[in-house]
Amino acid sequence: MSARAAAVGAVIEAGRTASIRHWVPATSGNFSVRIDAETVAITRSGVDKGDLKPADILIQPLEQPLLPGSSAEAELHTALYRKHPAIGAIFHVHSPAATVFSRLAVSTDSLTLTGWELQKALSGVKTHEAIVDVPVFANDQDIGALSRRVDARLSRAVDGAISAPGYLLAGHGLYAWGASPAEAARHLEALETLFEFELSYRRFTP
Numbered sequence: 001m002s003a004r005a006a007a008v009g010a011v012i013e014a015g016r017t018a019s020i021r022h023w024v025p026a027t028s029g030n031f032s033v034r035i036d037a038e039t040v041a042i043t044r045s046g047v048d049k050g051d052l053k054p055a056d057i058l059i060q061p062l063e064q065p066l067l068p069g070s071s072a073e074a075e076l077h078t079a080l081y082r083k084h085p086a087i088g089a090i091f092h093v094h095s096p097a098a099t100v101f102s103r104l105a106v107s108t109d110s111l112t113l114t115g116w117e118l119q120k121a122l123s124g125v126k127t128h129e130a131i132v133d134v135p136v137f138a139n140d141q142d143i144g145a146l147s148r149r150v151d152a153r154l155s156r157a158v159d160g161a162i163s164a165p166g167y168l169l170a171g172h173g174l175y176a177w178g179a180s181p182a183e184a185a186r187h188l189e190a191l192e193t194l195f196e197f198e199l200s201y202r203r204f205t206p
């Protein structure tokens with residue numbers, strides 16, 4: 001199978017899995033997988049991400065303008081791929097825990113996870129005692145400006161914390177990535193579940 005066909009198949013599978021979990025309601029979400037150093041496969045705008053067809057996937061060169069039919073959010077994907085050659089897949093969902101949790105910390109621009117064994121599903125996290133920093137951004141319809149804010153914040157590590165392989169857009173949803181589609185899917189599932197844990201836990205703690 002060609003790298004392009006494999007990437008298209010991985011995008012379709014990521015959307016299907018997210019939809020089964022109710023993470024991409026009403027055509028929300030977008031998904032991309034790297035084909036090679038210069039090109040990614042990425043979902044077209046406005047289609048049901050749970051029922052993607054090959055024609056719903058655009059083959060986007062990273063150094064060229066966005067193709068007709070692109071998601072307004074496509075630049076959030078392409079900017080990350082250009083900056084981080086090790087990223088192999090980026091998945092964006094409007095999952096419930098992430099979307100609710102994101103609104104708790106938009107004023108502080110960060111949420112912290114610690115004390116959860118499941119954190120170890122995140123690449124580079126070796127212990128439940130690690131402090132995992134999840135950046136939070138105010139939502140913005142100006143995706144160029146948002147992309148620049150994301151880039152600046154991701155370039156700045158938080159002292160004593162491990163950076164999560166993802167970030168939250170307040171009231172909007174979660175972006176997560178990995179070196180491969182499988183790793184991005186694991187990070188997405190781990191982060192959404194950790195946000196569920198945190199939301200439940202915070203109900204019982206002052």
Ligand SMILES: CSCCC(=O)C(=O)COP(=O)(O)O
Pocket residue numbers: 026027028029030043044045046047070071072073092
């Ligand atoms: C329908 S939800 C609003 C747009 C959005 O946030 C999203 O994730 C889906 O946008 P796309 O253009 O990629 O379909």
Ligand SMILES: [Zn+2]
Pocket residue numbers: 028029030073092093094172173
């Ligand atoms: Zn979205």
